[in-house]
Each structure stands twice: as C-alpha cells, then as structure tokens.
Amino acid sequence: MTVEVRIPTILRPYTQGEKTVTGAGDSLGALLADLDSRHAGLRERLVEGDQLRRFVNVYLNDEDVRFLDGLATAVADGDAVTILPAVAGG
C-alpha cells in the first residue's frame, strides 16, 4: 500500500528537497514512523510524545486529523496526507 505525503517547504531538508514522498502504514502514526526510516528526523518535527505538535496541521485527504483520531487515524492505500505548518502568531 502506498500513501502520498505532501511535505511543506520547511521540512524538505529532510526529504532531499522532495515536495511529495510516499510511505506505508495502517495508521498516521505508523506512516510517520515509516517515513522517518528513510527521512530521519522528520517524525520528531511533527510529533511530541504521542501527539501531533501544536504548530503543525496534518490532513488526511480533506480532513484535519485533529478532528479524526490524531495519530491513530486509519490510512489506506491511495490516501493523500498533507502536512502544513500552522500560520499563526501573536
């Protein structure tokens, strides 16, 4: 199974500059672990403990995974994951 993942500019140093990479896993957490095996350090930028970091948004297809099951969200062959840093400040 393959899931396409869109990588934001600031994280492309982890993907040799690639804008999209592919990975596998039956949950978002497993997918990120799989990506980290080829793009070391990527997961650390997205996950803190067992949660997504506050300043990163991850979408499964058209939905924010915060409104699904977070890292436990099930992913399937052909899904598309989009990672976007929050645009926010004070």
Place this chain on the structure above:
Amino acid sequence: MIEHARRDHPDEACGIVAGPAGSDRPERFVPMANAARSPTFYEFDSMDLLRLYRDLDARDEEPVIVYHSHTATEAYPSRTDISYASEPQAHYVVVSTRECGNDEGPVELRSYRIVDGVVHEEEISLVDALPPSGAHGAPAQPIPHHPQEQLR
C-alpha cells in the same frame, strides 16, 4: 494590508501575498480570516489553510509575504510570531494599528525575515506596480522607503 489591519482592529488581521514559486515577487493579495478573532493572537483556520495551499500549489505559487497586525504594540515580531514562523522564503510583514485604530492615521508597517528563530529586519520598497513576471522592458523604479517611517 493596512486597510485590512485597520478594518479588523482591535483584533489582529492576517493574510498573505502570493507570488510565483521562487520569484520573490508579491503579486496576489490574499486576506485571510483570523480564526482566533483575538487582539493578541492570529491563526489561519485549519481548513482555510488547506484550501489556500492547494490553490497555491495549483498556481505554482508560494507565500512571498505573510502579514499580520499588532493592535496594541509595535510592528516587531513577538516571541510567538518567531516561534511559529515556518516559511523561510517569506517576508514577514507586521502592521501596527496601535495609533490609528480603525481610522486614518499613523500606521507602522515593517518587514522581516525569520529563519531558525532569528529575525532580520529588511528595507521596504514601494513600487507603483510590478511588471508581469518574465516581461521585458524597464523594471519598476523602487521608491526608497525607510522601514520605520510612519505611513499615512
């Protein structure tokens, strides 16, 4: 950007100016809603953010400017602004409406690069209009503008 900031005062206003990827040319003004509706915080709504980036990708654009307003403090990035800054190629513009509020009056507008938590202020050049990307002919003449000068 200034009109948007004045309109939304006392809440912070936010948005981007998009341009062709890699061009460093701010060409397309895209005001965004502040999902926080707050005088001390701004955040693009999560779904607005996804739609924005899909649109940018489809147009082969990127955020050239990311702007927001400060409504009670100077036009300098806050610690929160610095910690969230995640577009290394972007110019972060901060507009302060602390003096003018919703009205005409002095407003500060300053621009910064924020990379790896380090802030560098940069000079702003006001131009009448940018020529189309890739157009031949004379470039627009920038009007030197001191970044800390107050705009009216």
